[in-house]
Ligand code: HEM
């Protein structure tokens with residue numbers, strides 16, 4: 001049966017050649033490591049969000065009068081609704097974590113260097129899209145937490161001179177966060193961002209395949225491949241086959257991802273949902289200690305530390321620009337970070353201040 | 365059995381267990397909520413429906429019609445045509461129910477007179493208590 005289908009496809013689309021050039025004969029570097037699977041895990045995480053998001057949409061009502069009730073119903077009435085909601089909510093946190101780890105690993109492997117600058121830029125935008133996913137999704141359950149976290153975030157642009165109020169107003173669809181904001185965020189969350197992410201991913205993957213996988217600077221056996229002045233695909237003739245060698249490792253990491261997800265759902269179900277997440281939104285009462293999600297804490301704390309709001313936003317914008325265009329700033333050819341102590345110190349400093357700002361933001 | 369075969373069947377076993385534990389919740393999740401269709405009698409006043417006239421009601425989420433016939437008193441029928449689900453209309457002058465979609469015709473008993481519908485309209489029990497009518 002399988003044989004027959006294969007033969008049928010072989011005649012029509014040359015299946016064997018696709019398998020040979022794209023899977024079994026497509027070679028990845030011999031010293032490739034597990035960190036290289038993180039991009040694939042991030043993709044799997046996104047698909048899990050799409051699937052569970054679709055199931056949630058079947059019962060979720062995007063209206064300020066019904067949203068909270070409908071999410072409570074998904075949690076307690078609809079059979080197994082809790083499962084899909086928890087997969088989506090916990091998954092959003094894990095997806096951010098995965099994307100960040102992926103980004104850290106390409107930083108430490110120096111994979112963003114020539115000729116892969118554009119791959120990095122596309123990836124940077126994908127991180128922003130992922131964070132915007134979380135921001136917009138956070139409002140949808142219309143809880144106290146949703147409402148006030150969104151109020152805070154949408155006030156940030158108001159500090160921009162001249163255009164600030166207009167930007168804040170457009171985001172909110174009015175003076176205050178209201179049902180109009182919910183409808184806007186809902187449309188962004190379920191249509192705009194998924195399309196945008198898929199589009200960016202298309203570019204990202206095209207570049208990865210076209211340029212070839214970078215060989216990690218650690219444990220190299222072959223001499224280092226150097227980009228020249230004209231285009232050349234980086235191949236690894238004596239590396240490992242993508243399928244089955246690398247796909248197996250990717251699948252293992254995907255299972256690890258879901259193991260982490262179900263561990264949290266089973267043993268730490270309240271990790272990402274404080275009490276205010278279970279109280280309906282009340283525009284006339286701000287709860288005490290409203291804190292953003294962990295992945296926004298460093299930005300939040302940085303904004304708090306800088307007394308002038310405009311300066312705070314300016315610095316964040318500058319940091320974002322540095323991040324997006326990093327490959328154009330660090331243009332040194334050496335890709336082994338162990339041979340670049342100052343770069344190593346810089347990366348370490350960024351990670352350490354990130355952690356400090358997170359902890360500080362959480363407990364201040 | 366060699367090692368490869370054992371590992372392969374283990375993988376199949378695990379894979380099936382995994383699929384079942386995802387598909388079962390999903391089927392339950394997507395199944396229409398049970399219980400919503402039970403119970404629910406509808407009570408109306410006799411004076412609301414004069415002899416020869418009718419009133420639209422909803423019984424257990426089904427659109428229905430109460431007709432006060434001169435011959436048989438109150439009757440209650442589902443309006444959902446048994447052909448393809450359009451809603452039938454009461455034609456007072458002809459003493460019949462007509463489906464606008466493909467011309468199915470029923471008499472006031474709900475029996476098919478002509479057209480494509482395969483079975484009679486669903487009937488609801490009617491009880492007259494004092495000056496109210498209880499349907500369902
Ligand atoms: C096409 C894809 C997606 C669809 C259709 C979708 C749909 C939804 C819906 C209907 C909700 C509201 C119900 C609820 O709160 O559980 C929601 C919440 C949420 N979504 Fe998504 N979503 C998608 C992708 C994503 C992605 C990629 C992320 C982030 C990585 C994300 C992050 C969130 C977050 C943080 C919430 C709030 C969770 C909570 O506290 O309940 N979503 N989404």
Ligand code: FES
Pocket residue numbers: 445446447448449450463464465466467468479480481
């Ligand atoms: S649906 Fe009523 S006759 Fe076809």
